[in-house]
Amino acid sequence: MAEKIVIASGKGGVGKSSLTVGLCRALRDRGRRVLAVDCDLGLRSLDLLFCAGDALVFDWGDVLRGACAPERACIETDGISLLSAPLHESSDFTPQGMRDMIAKYDGGFDYILIDAPAGVVGEFALAAAMADRALVVATADGVCLRSAGRAADTLREQGVSDRRLVINRFHRAAVEHSFLFNVDDAIDRVGVQLIGVVPEDPEVMFRLPKGEGLPKKSPAKRAWERIAARLDGENVPLRLRLF
Ligand SMILES: Nc1ncnc2c1ncn2[C@@H]1O[C@H](COP(=O)(O)OP(=O)(O)OP(=O)(O)O)[C@@H](O)[C@H]1O
Numbered sequence: 721m722a723e724k725i726v727i728a729s730g731k732g733g734v735g736k737s738s739l740t741v742g743l744c745r746a747l748r749d750r751g752r753r754v755l756a757v758d759c760d761l762g763l764r765s766l767d768l769l770f771c772a773g774d775a776l777v778f779d780w781g782d783v784l785r786g787a788c789a790p791e792r793a794c795i796e797t798d799g800i801s802l803l804s805a806p807l808h809e810s811s812d813f814t815p816q817g818m819r820d821m822i823a824k825y826d827g828g829f830d831y832i833l834i835d836a837p838a839g840v841v842g843e844f845a846l847a848a849a850m851a852d853r854a855l856v857v858a859t860a861d862g863v864c865l866r867s868a869g870r871a872a873d874t875l876r877e878q879g880v881s882d883r884r885l886v887i888n889r890f891h892r893a894a895v896e897h898s899f900l901f902n903v904d905d906a907i908d909r910v911g912v913q914l915i916g917v918v919p920e921d922p923e924v925m926f927r928l929p930k931g932e933g934l935p936k937k938s939p940a941k942r943a944w945e946r947i948a949a950r951l952d953g954e955n956v957p958l959r960l961r962l963f
């Protein structure tokens with residue numbers, strides 16, 4: 721059975737989709753079968769980040785309505801399967817419908833990574849309904865951390881009790897100048913255990929939108945690899961002294 725992980729946040733634009741892509745690639749490189757599910761209805765982005773736009777015909781809305789077979793809705797991009805989000809909302813989409821739909825993919829994958837929409841209302845519940853566990857993504861500023869705490873609480877209320885925090889775009893100099901919280905304070909504000917810290921890395925901004933991978937030694941890529949290893953059950957130290 722696939723492990724289903726929702727990548728969520730409270731505030732938008734904190735790096736959920738970038739983390740989803742990075743983790744999918746890192747898990748693939750570990751030999752895992754990975755399905756990426758875009759759950760950002762109307763604002764999908766994984767098709768562009770995976771450079772799969774032209775190949776896209778169906779989305780999970782078609783699977784949910786029984787309009788196409790589950791395997792037909794997935795497209796393969798560089799060893800990762802992608803299930804795209806519909807462009808429009810519909811009253812057909814319910815949490816139970818999402819659970820039933822994603823169960824059709826259980827046997828074919830080791831990991832299903834679900835890229836949630838920003839915010840904790842509306843479609844957030846559709847993304848949460850599919851997941852066994854969650855990664856809550858936040859940058860280390862007060863607004864983002866408070867909304868991440870809200871997202872973590874909402875996930876628990878919706879039945880996802882296994883939640884871990886990813887601090888994204890971390891920048892040590894910004895902490896030294898008191899522009900960002902340090903890692904300990906960030907964890908306290910969100911109230912869930914840390915699984916990784918991804919540094920600020922311009923390569924993410926420049927390369928991901930072009931569908932490119934990151935250079936081997938890029939700090940974000942290495943952080944994604946460490947998080948993927950932890951998800952995969954490996955005991956990788958957090959090396960918090962670096963932060
Ligand atoms: N570690 C990082 N270093 C530098 N830039 C980053 C990093 N992570 C994400 N970004 C940049 O931040 C911006 C927002 O990222 P992304 O689209 O992944 O966020 P999101 O949470 O999915 O947004 P939305 O809520 O709109 O779906 C993008 O320009 C992306 O390149």
Ligand SMILES: [Mg+2]
Pocket residue numbers: 736737738760765835
């Ligand atoms: Mg996104």
